[in-house]
Amino acid sequence: MNRFWILIIIYFLIIATTLPLFAADESVTVNNNLTFGTMFPGIPKTIDKSSANAAEFSIGGDAGAEVTIDFSLPTYLSSGSNNMQIIFFTDGCAVDSNSTPNQSSPTYDDLNPWQTLTYDLGSSGLTVWIGGKAVPGFRQPAGTYTADIILTVQYTGL
């Protein structure tokens, strides 16, 4: 029976030492969508990651905890059965860990949104921006085009 209590104590010690890692779930919210506004057929339009029309996400959780950030990015915007190409550049993402995020001069700039990004959460989490380029064809049918941008965040345990 003594061994039983020893094991129970060991278990709670393990829990206690790992508790900070999962004391609070990470959270992620959409602050802004990537908005291209009106576009003329045949004229590509680029929204920079530092633009007010760039997509902005906020990630919350335990300060100092490391997280991975993965984008699932579309290759087309759609309007019914019509598609329009969208391009995300390999330096089209930025991340800021400051409590007052600075979009024009972020902590981590020119990041590749096609790769997994790994950063520590700041005191106010992380703010993530991403821009892109839409390429309407010369005979692109008029309409409102849209596509999903999915951001997945996960603690690494570090």
Next chain:
Amino acid sequence: MNFSRIRIQFPVVVALLCFVLFGVGNIYAQQAVTGSADGVVLAAITLAATENLDFGDVFQGVPKTVARTATGTDTTAAIFTITGEAEAGVTAQFVLPEYLSSSGGANMLCAFSATDMAIDTSGTKTPLTVVAGDGWVDQDPRNFPAGMQIGGLGIVFTSVFLGGKVTPSLFQPAGTYSGDIILTVSYNGT
């Protein structure tokens, strides 16, 4: 079976299960959110040759001019209609023929002066009635004016009127002559 050994192992199993189910599970929990990319594509440009530049009958050795204002039954100015997004800026360019050709292979000189084009953005005018306030008049068809746009507020088309001149020679073979006038228009993003 050793009963005391079972009583010792049981809490071990419970402890490990709790750790795996609650501890490890929470450490690797994922959060995902879906934003969007959105854009509105405006109307594409469509072009129509509403009226051909028609010189009618031409006599050998007698040059004939069709004014950009001509709307006669046998001589008419060309009318091109550009349709698209109201008030959108466009870039336009004519490719103009230097000769009209007959099916027999004869050529007849064709020319366009620096005042042979007019542009109506009011959506209401004809070659005969268009004035400067409706857009542009007396323009060089080789050089469209800066600020060229489609229509105006709530008007989704612009009309381009074009005149020209043919110069048949004294020995110009009789026949029907024609040549292509090509208009290219694209949005300029303004």
